[in-house]
Amino acid sequence: MPTLQDVARIAGVSRSTVSRVINDHPSVDPRTRRRVQRAIKQCGYRPHAIARSLATKRTRIIGMIIPEAVSRLFTDPYFALMLRGATDACNRSGYQLILSLFTASVDSKTMHDRIVHNGYVDGVLTANTCLDDGLVPRLLDTGIPFVTIGRHPDARVSYVDVDNIGGARMATEFLIHLGHKRIGTITGPLNMTPAQDRLTGFLKAMGDNGLPVPDALIVEGDFTEAGGRAAMARLLEERPTAVFVASDSLAIGAVKAIQGAGLRVPEDISVIGFDDLPSAASLEPALTTVHQPIEGLAQLAVEVLIDRLKRRVQNGIAVQRVVLPTELMVRRSCTRPS
Amino acid sequence: MPTLQDVARIAGVSRSTVSRVINDHPSVDPRTRRRVQRAIKQCGYRPHAIARSLATKRTRIIGMIIPEAVSRLFTDPYFALMLRGATDACNRSGYQLILSLFTASVDSKTMHDRIVHNGYVDGVLTANTCLDDGLVPRLLDTGIPFVTIGRHPDARVSYVDVDNIGGARMATEFLIHLGHKRIGTITGPLNMTPAQDRLTGFLKAMGDNGLPVPDALIVEGDFTEAGGRAAMARLLEERPTAVFVASDSLAIGAVKAIQGAGLRVPEDISVIGFDDLPSAASLEPALTTVHQPIEGLAQLAVEVLIDRLKRRVQNGIAVQRVVLPTELMVRRSCTRPS
DNA sequence: AGCCTCCTTGGAACCGATCCCAAGTATACC
């Protein structure tokens, strides 16, 4: 592997000058620049990222942290879409993404230290943090720039999120407008903000329309299909005519539970989900759900993070927050109550 | 951030000595060692990975490349499991994983150069390469250590794989033993070796049992649910009594196509899949399929790669290949022909 | 013609570690 020194020798200039050419520094004579560029081509030189990082203290690597609590859910297509969005944005900007799934085999403090303190990452992206897993406070402590996907209540945290409250309200109002009055909900784990927000939106819609929500009509699930099935089994005893389910995976389980009990969707019970996973449209019946732009959200998160990394040099550090809108996808799983 | 120098000053020794303590070099007086360790604790020193990498020429980072051709399939839970296996193995060994999904936004040669030539990765893992995407030849060219998940025909390539031929044969023989004679298959994209191998296993089982396989009973799919649906639609015209489908995602589509045509699984047509995705057991009907240990395979791939990285120092370079067995998961989607 | 500027360029320090080599010290042996 040729180094700067080699190029310099071939072009008959100093390392400094070659470095300037590589980095598009303006103060290089055009003739010299061409000569250096020829030399670079000739010997197939490529800048050594590690050496460069040591000097500049920037690696152009972003760490993506998925906390252990949700890594069980990792097979949900939600994460694949998120990763695709994030990597795509990184590709465009010439950044690399280190993926760090916290798993049971190593304790999370060690994992955190490894990724944050070893100097390999300029900044961190984190998704689906639980309020009680301590990740965000630790990140704040270290002072490393980071952006969360999904809002976090701490005022110092920059995040990107979708309008979960608005989306949930929209979904619930859709059910209400269809004529439903006895509407249940299956929530996500309530230590996660998206789950909280979707519940909030649901309650707001119900409240605004003067509909009571007895506690028994609210069942906490865990964002998995199995969880949806179990939650729906309990909810069935309350005989709701419609259910707002906080994620599509949960909704898939809920539909199975309903059908398993010999009831039909939507004729006996209407079901509305949240996420609009790719499979939602091809379920039987096709799932009415709230679309959230997962890939776009992850892309945006990367862009916001990179923006922060650049500004940091200029000492601009104001918290940034972006919330994207959701969209109701009306399909077959909801109808008027009989 | 404190550096080696700072620790050295506090402990009253030289950088060299601190370095020896950090790296567990034996020739350090126990008393000195303790003194240095106290100094390290006291100032919260952590080795700077970048600087260390520059000196040692090893980063403890592995690059995982998913070629563009399959990044469309990326929402298949298969990839999530693979990533989880790979990251978990990395966590255990103290390695980091850079995830590189080749996407349309950047051409694949550029992507390849970025990840391979910038010095950030010690080695590369690659999954589901197509025979015609040129990735493997390029990797061979650069001389970087790499391991593919899924076999590659080139004799110089180290890989881990599951016994696709054996699994496919086992599945097909299961159908044959049930009494089926007119058995169709939906294959994956035949420019991918797993798809080829599963077809080979199918044909071998059929041939060994003296059953003819007219061309019309072989339909190429693309490993997606929609592809499975389309392929099955064509296959239905041939009236097979059973179908061996080369992946669970394809099988899900196939089942839907069968049900959509007013036929029942397994009463009218038996369906057997391949992969044993987490959802296979909870489908309606539960899918009989060939289990492959995806997470374990990815873990193994990481281990083999790390092993190669270590041996490389010792100039051991023999190609390594491992093939794991598969297992038949008998569920409800297959029965005797009527 | 002389002086001042601006543009280019090279030199050297630096980023934070590793590691070889030589020197110093303690122990053992004769």
Added chain:
DNA sequence: GGTATACTTGGGATCGGTTCCAAGGAGGCT
């Protein structure tokens, strides 16, 4: 007591870049 040996330790070069600073040279102005 002197010398050989083993064990510790420090110094300095090195990895491959970036960047500050100073110097040289060309061009412009009076």
